[in-house]
Amino acid sequence: MHHPAKQRIPLLEHPYLKLFQLLMLASLFYFCSGIIQVNKTVKEVAVLSCNYNISTEELTEVRIYWQKDDEMVVAIMSGKEQVWPKYKNRTFTDFTKNLSIVILALRLSDNGKYTCIVQKPEKGSYKVQHMTSVMLLVRADFPVPTITDLGTPSGNIRRIMCSTSGGFPKPHLSWLEHEEELKAINTTVSQDPETELYTISSELDFNITNNHSFVCLVKYGDLTVSQIFSWQK
Structure with missing residues (x-):
């Protein structure tokens, strides 16, 4: 009895295969000698090159995919570009510069490994012709703190406030005088749920009958920023 032959569907025919499937196939033909690293800060612009x-x-004729880790970023098929929702209105492909993608207004969530894959038609199916990866590292540095004079809440007591915002990771604020830590009041730390960036503020009361030189020190990760406030009686 004759059985009709099943039609063979090429592995790379589907336009939106996940990155790991493409990487497995591409690894049979390509050797990756290293990953280019791009360092940026939040709200800056990143240009990631496909080098092709x-x-x-x-x-x-070709298919071009940009993916971040296991999620799609951009796909170009039949000359038409499709940008995934998370990157829409802030990401586009620069066809004149090695098929680079340009990501505007960087966010912390943009951190990760981006992989560009170029496929060309060959004998009825699409074959991987080029693959490269770029590691994007996005930092969020706190600006130098601002110290505000809040006036005199009572008698000879003066109150000042130190604050800074727009950084990551979670910060710690200390008031110092002569390298000794002072007791702060009303210290608050908040995080924006969308940008993941932190804001911190803290207040300090001191006696105005003495001279003072205070340091507001903010630590985040391995980095610090500081501001000095001086008082002459």
């Missing part, structure tokens, strides 16, 4: 040039005519 094609002509305008070829754009309608």
Whole structure:
């Protein structure tokens, strides 16, 4: 009895295969000698290069994918670009510069490994012709703190407030005088749920009958920023 032959579907025919499937196939043909690293800060612009040039005519024939870890970022098929929702309105492909993607207004969540894959048609299916990865590291540095004079709450007591915002990771604020830590009041730390960036503020009361030189020190990770407040009686 004759059984009709099943139609063979090429592995790379589906336009939105996950990155790990493409990497497994590509690893049979390519050896990656290292990953380029791009360092940026939040709200800056990152340009991630695919290191591959094609002509305008070829754009309608190839498939180009940019993925971050296991999620899609951009796909170009038949010369048309599709940007995934998380990156929409802030990410585009620069076809004139090695098929680079440009990410605007960087967020902390943009940290990760981005992989560019170029496929070309060959004998009825799409084959991987080029693959490269770029590691994007996004920092969020706290600006130098601002110290505000809040006036005199009572008698000879003066109150000042130190604050800074827009950094990551979670900060710790200390008031110092002569390298000794002082007792602060009303210290608050908050985090923006969308940007993940922190804001911190703290107040300090002191006696105005003495001279003072206070240091507001903010630590976050291995980094610090500080501001000095001086008082002359």
